[in-house]
Amino acid sequence: MNAIIEKIATYIAKDILKQPKRVITPTEKLISSGLVDSFSLVDLGLFIEDNFGVRIDDTELNAETFDTLEELERVIKELGIRN
Amino acid sequence: MEISVPMLSLLQQHFLNQPQKTAVILQHAGQPDVLIDYQTLLEQSARYARAYENAKILPGEVVVLILQHSADLIFAFWGAILGGQIPSIMPFLTEKLAPERYRADLAALVGVTQPAAMVTSPEFEAEVRGALGPGSSVRAVLLTSQIPASAEVNFQQAGGLARSSEEIVLLQHSSGTTGLQKGVALSQRAILNQLTAYRAALQLQPEDVLVSWLPLYHDMGLIAGFLMPILSGVTLVLMSPFDWVRAPYRLFQSVGQYRGTLSWLPNFAYNFCAQKVRERDLAGVDLSSWRLITNCSEPVKAESQRAFYERFAPYGLKESALACSYAMAENVFGVTQTPAGTLPVTDEIDRAAYINERRALPPQPGQAAQVMLSSGRALANTKLRVVDEAGNDLPDRVIGEIALQSDCMLTGYYRRPDATEQALRGGWYFTGDYGYTLNGELFVAGRKKDMIIVGGKNVYPQDLEALAYEVPCIHAGRAVAFGIEDEKAGTEEAVIVAEVDTDNPQEREQIAEALRRHVTQNSAITLRYAHIVGAKWILKTSSGKTARAANREKFLTESA
Numbered sequence: 001m002n003a004i005i006e007k008i009a010t011y012i013a014k015d016i017l018k019q020p021k022r023v024i025t026p027t028e029k030l031i032s033s034g035l036v037d038s039f040s041l042v043d044l045g046l047f048i049e050d051n052f053g054v055r056i057d058d059t060e061l062n063a064e065t066f067d068t069l070e071e072l073e074r075v076i077k078e079l080g081i082r083n
Numbered sequence: 084m085e086i087s088v089p090m091l092s093l094l095q096q097h098f099l100n101q102p103q104k105t106a107v108i109l110q111h112a113g114q115p116d117v118l119i120d121y122q123t124l125l126e127q128s129a130r131y132a133r134a135y136e137n138a139k140i141l142p143g144e145v146v147v148l149i150l151q152h153s154a155d156l157i158f159a160f161w162g163a164i165l166g167g168q169i170p171s172i173m174p175f176l177t178e179k180l181a182p183e184r185y186r187a188d189l190a191a192l193v194g195v196t197q198p199a200a201m202v203t204s205p206e207f208e209a210e211v212r213g214a215l216g217p218g219s220s221v222r223a224v225l226l227t228s229q230i231p232a233s234a235e236v237n238f239q240q241a242g243g244l245a246r247s248s249e250e251i252v253l254l255q256h257s258s259g260t261t262g263l264q265k266g267v268a269l270s271q272r273a274i275l276n277q278l279t280a281y282r283a284a285l286q287l288q289p290e291d292v293l294v295s296w297l298p299l300y301h302d303m304g305l306i307a308g309f310l311m312p313i314l315s316g317v318t319l320v321l322m323s324p325f326d327w328v329r330a331p332y333r334l335f336q337s338v339g340q341y342r343g344t345l346s347w348l349p350n351f352a353y354n355f356c357a358q359k360v361r362e363r364d365l366a367g368v369d370l371s372s373w374r375l376i377t378n379c380s381e382p383v384k385a386e387s388q389r390a391f392y393e394r395f396a397p398y399g400l401k402e403s404a405l406a407c408s409y410a411m412a413e414n415v416f417g418v419t420q421t422p423a424g425t426l427p428v429t430d431e432i433d434r435a436a437y438i439n440e441r442r443a444l445p446p447q448p449g450q451a452a453q454v455m456l457s458s459g460r461a462l463a464n465t466k467l468r469v470v471d472e473a474g475n476d477l478p479d480r481v482i483g484e485i486a487l488q489s490d491c492m493l494t495g496y497y498r499r500p501d502a503t504e505q506a507l508r509g510g511w512y513f514t515g516d517y518g519y520t521l522n523g524e525l526f527v528a529g530r531k532k533d534m535i536i537v538g539g540k541n542v543y544p545q546d547l548e549a550l551a552y553e554v555p556c557i558h559a560g561r562a563v564a565f566g567i568e569d570e571k572a573g574t575e576e577a578v579i580v581a582e583v584d585t586d587n588p589q590e591r592e593q594i595a596e597a598l599r600r601h602v603t604q605n606s607a608i609t610l611r612y613a614h615i616v617g618a619k620w621i622l623k624t625s626s627g628k629t630a631r632a633a634n635r636e637k638f639l640t641e642s643a
Binding site: 017018031032033034035037038039041042043045046057058059061062063 | 112113177178179325326328329330331333355359361538600603604609611
């Protein structure tokens, strides 16, 4: 697992799910499964901004843009290149 | 010619006297705002009235609306009011909800409510049809793409003229599977009486601007955040709940942009906004126009109000704007409201007496105290009582069940005489909420009914337990659900404790995970607390029923 995915996985397990030991695989569904609920999406967006310096527009905080850690990593990298 | 049907008469007045006044400013994140004036509102709604007429949907028949936040939802609703059909707005499928569960809930609703028509968008047609079995009451599924392109606004010929003000004008369904089948049926008379009383409490003025992100299937969104402004000639800025939850700052930007004066928020939203809105999204925002922000639809917390005020005071938020209300669909909406322009009264009480004696007494020196926040005074048309188990009135500072009587009560639960009879007794509606009075102010203090309110959404523990039994390795009768307070979030969290046979920690964790997932995908809430235990953990009453309050205490003691 690479650094970006690992960092977000740890954050989701610890701060959103409150289960620090919970393992989230890179391809596990996050949004459509309800694992990350809509009230936590804004937190996830702010965490990504603070840690990776990219801002995911709030209209893109949905399962269509990313639904797994792998997809989220791709979004972060793409936004990073654009900046 | 004078129109005797009150809602149509109000709509006609706005249509004739101020056709260019903006009725609704519809907001969608990432798109330009859409301004809908009264002329457009009525012209577009007339298209839907025509569609219902063409489909031979009669006045007095129920039309269920399953539409996302959109202009069509607004027009389909008012089209039914024009045509005399009874609109009922249903929640749209969310990303996390299992489609088969949504379909089952919808089928159950159709079974009880017996609608004649459903309105939805083309993309959702298959979903809606999937919920209709053979012999269904639904004679037409109307698609937004197939509504007549234009129709004349003719109040003199409106189907709605056939409806008396005593007859049911709309149904409001609360969320949750048990609640889903309990639609609150409201008459025009009740709604108009509520609006008269509630407007007075708010000191509503034509130049007010209401800003709302609340869903229209919820009573607070439907009545305070939709019907009231539109019928009162007050401009409504309406954003999508989905947009708000992903970007709570949009509420503040909209208030600033349109000089918003009024909003309604459930308690958790105060914490949510205070914690999650960043400085850069507030640049240039001026909140000084906001004169009344009403905390309503879940227990009100002084700490939540305080956090919200401190966070947004630098942007011109006035402390006097922070108001509270106690409201429910069964009284159309408002029951109490704190007077406009004054801070809600707080009452510091002794915690031990509150918990053990159910009394709200002044704190004892050196003993733990807690601050209660008033929900305000009864509206002018509403009488309140606080009663004991036998129905006797209780004095100030003694906690009992809140009962109310008014000229705006529900007609009944639609096609549910059993539920109606249980709630309405001797002309009083028994709310199932506990509270106490003090000098005419109502303080809500817990509830008798088993309902859990998670972020303004009502869920029933029975429904959550039934979902738990669908999870492999959890047996019927061996799970208990209850709510616990989440102070940081300013709302309740649902907990499910389930007994299992295995004591292997890994297997237990797998069951917990399956339970979380199943409940999350099959209910309105996200389950975080799935607590797996061994046999005989759950406390039962002598008659074998699950004692939810006792199990809640046990859970809290063990997790402390």
